[in-house]
Amino acid sequence: MAEEKEYRDPNRRAVVNRLARASGHLEMVRRMVEEGRSYNDVLIQLAAVKAAINNTGKVILKDYIKQCLEELAEGGDKEALDELNRAVDQFIK
Amino acid sequence: MAEEKEYRDPNRRAVVNRLARASGHLEMVRRMVEEGRSYNDVLIQLAAVKAAINNTGKVILKDYIKQCLEELAEGGDKEALDELNRAVDQFIK
Amino acid sequence: MAEEKEYRDPNRRAVVNRLARASGHLEMVRRMVEEGRSYNDVLIQLAAVKAAINNTGKVILKDYIKQCLEELAEGGDKEALDELNRAVDQFIK
Amino acid sequence: MAEEKEYRDPNRRAVVNRLARASGHLEMVRRMVEEGRSYNDVLIQLAAVKAAINNTGKVILKDYIKQCLEELAEGGDKEALDELNRAVDQFIK
Structure with a gap:
């Protein structure tokens, strides 16, 4: 099995910040439920956190594809495709 | 427009705990990216957080439906259906 | 277990038409792949079919909730909530 | 902008068959609604069609990534990454 690729892409800092924001947002939703806020308000915010996490996952996947392409172009091993x-x-x- | 329903269901405590766990899990993913862990590990954990949030949303939606049904059975207003x-x-x- | 609710809502005709359109759209995507169209074109159209099916599911779920609320308001059995x-x-x- | 990649991968035939099956399945769901089958039965089958389409999209995306990696390894242009x-x-x- 190919050696797993460490996340070294320059984008990493931006992804860490995205995840910190999503974490704060999720914390806010937890407090909303604790305070008995309306179902609609809670579900709208929860859908927004879910979308933020999904978008962050897309950024990470694209960084991963980019790193694979670059390494392969420099003769990296093709097994990396299985991991991807x-x-x-x-x-x- | 119907008055928005406050989340008073007994399930609320369980939902608050679910969100606290998901929040901790998301924090862990943030640290994994910070430490340069592998793309695969990060994406697997992020998918797990997304699933946990989705399942929590389903619990909230079902509590909401239940509360609507109960209030309607006691003569509550039908506009609540639009909010739901x-x-x-x-x-x- | 509560008796499963038959889909008798007046919306049904609109849902049948939605599904017919989604079916035609999916057929079109199949032909695009057969003709060797570009990955991007195929994936864009496939995402559109997925969204159409998801939206149709939401319409059906809302019809289902409505029918449950109406029947419960007329003294229907509460076990219907488990099925929903x-x-x-x-x-x- | 990079020239869009035509879907030439040997997997294409398998993807065409997947889409034909999903199309037939969606047709079946349309008939179920027409016949007034239960909400639960319809929603279960619609969720299954949605999953089949999602899985087909993943196969196409992986074929696309593979074709990009192969072409890049033979000196293809890096703009292909933007399209991907x-x-x-x-x-x-």
Whole structure:
């Protein structure tokens, strides 16, 4: 099995910030439920957190594809494609 | 427009705990990216957080439906259905 | 277990038409792949079919909730809620 | 802008068959609604069609990534990555 690719892409810092924002947003939804806010308000915000996480996953997947392409263009091993395909399967539900 | 329904269902405590766990899990993913963990590990965990949030949304939606049914059975106003439908549209993407 | 609710809502005709359109659209995507059209064109159209099916499912779920509320308001059995919850779980992935 | 990649992968025949099956399945759901089958039965089958379409999209995306990697390894143009990223954005909702 190909050696798993470490996330070294320059985009990494932007992804960490996205995840921090999504984490804060999710914390806010938790407090909304605790305070007994309306179902509609809670579900709207929860859908927004879900979308933010989904978009972050797309950024990570694209960084992964980019790193694979670059390494392959420099003669990297083709087995890396199997690992990448595994990630596509894992993330797209 | 019907008055928005406050989330008073006994399930609420369980939902608050679910959201707290999902929040902790998302924090863990943030740290994984910060530490440069592999793309696969990060995407697998992010997919798990997304699923946990989706399942929590389903619990909230079912609590909402239950509360609507109960209030309607006691003569509550039928406009509540419009608010509930809005929640279905908002959450199912 | 509550008796399963037959889909008798007046909306039914509109849902049949939605599904017919989605079916035609999916057929078109199949032909695009057969003709060797570009990956991007195929994936864009496939995402559109997926969205159309998702939206149709939301219409059906809302019809189902409406029928449950109406029957409950006329003294229908409360077990119907379990069947409705099963549908929420089945459809929201 | 990079020239869009035609879907020439040997997998194409398998994808055409998948889409034909999903199309037939969607047709079946349309008839179920027409015949007034239960909401639960209809929603279960519609969720199954949605999953089949999603899985087919993943197969196409992986074929696309594979073709990009192969062409890049033979000196193909790097702009192809932008087109591939557009497909990732389009399909993962």
